[in-house]
Amino acid sequence: MPGTRLVDSGRVRPDARAWFADRTTSATSLAAIDAAALLQAKRRSGDRISVVLPARNEEATVGRLVADLHARWVREVPLVDELVVVDSDSTDRTAAVARAAGADVVATTDVLPGHGTRRGKGEALWKSLAATTGDLVVFLDADLLGDVSHYVPGLLGPLLTDPQVDYVKGCYTRPLEVGDSVVPAGGGRVTELTARPLLNALWPELAGFVQPLGGEYAGRRTALEQVPFVSAYGVEVGLLIDLLRLGGLGSLAQVDLGERRHTSQSVEALGEMAGQVVATVLARAASDREPSGLLTQFRHDGAAFVPRTSAVAVDERPPMADVPEYREQLAG
Ligand SMILES: O=c1ccn([C@@H]2O[C@H](COP(=O)(O)OP(=O)(O)O)[C@@H](O)[C@H]2O)c(=O)[nH]1
């Protein structure tokens, strides 16, 4: 069509394209993973490995997930030294179910009590650093469905084999279950509609990340304790930007883990999540405007639209390395 500018959709910034080519590996099933070699690499490195599941009201899914991970990676192949569920203000039986399945369980309110407690996933992840001892820490959501035991070695692979890598994100296809039907790539709605456009706009070097908000990732403690943890759902995008700044693109990697299914939230809840992601990004982007910290959404009550404004402002915890109690704990 005359006058239409052909946009080469394959054009990604050279550094992002090179990163995507060099730092994306695949571990889409257990068959694709040499667990014995990883165990050997772990023993050679002398690293301890912690797996952390932040969980708020996940009694329906956390038990099977923990039982699978414990059987496979604590008992059968001792890749994991501690499997910890961080109970994040649950009001159901998450803690009891997780403990019965073999996890150690800590409540966010019981960790670093001198620093109080805040709501949100980021708080659970920040406190998990003070509740675990692993040199390498793997984070998995507690609402994952299906067999995901290969996620753990998949995420650990780059950390155990490449000393340059400090942080690894999982990537996957994300089918979205809506009632009885499945939308093949319908999941990751906040990623597709908010995080990806923002990151591409402001940090184009991160354009190669397939799932920048994915809840499955792993990192070296020496890196994780140097960055802030955003208190709520901004934690993933905050970690990605801050770890890019800390170690550069060469310190980051991603692993194709195949497919990810989880229990999804409502669009309204994801709207608040998107607000927190935006607040986190704006706090990191040079900007002459102070974010409002508010999000107004609308419901239709049959006669008219009804506005509902929620606070999406986020605060954050400091790098754990700056916390005296944590340093004393490490010093033993
Ligand atoms: O205040 C919170 C909110 C969420 N989560 C956990 O963080 C993970 C991801 O949260 P959620 O499933 O709500 O997000 P989604 O995957 O739907 O984006 C799950 O294991 C939640 O139980 C948490 O520990 N504390």
Ligand SMILES: O=C(O)[C@@H](COP(=O)(O)O)O[C@H]1O[C@H](CO)[C@@H](O)[C@H](O)[C@H]1O
């Ligand atoms: O990627 C996304 O868009 C959101 C929502 O996913 P769905 O549309 O519910 O599949 O899920 C992720 O985002 C959260 C915020 O970073 C993470 O905390 C979740 O672990 C992750 O599932």
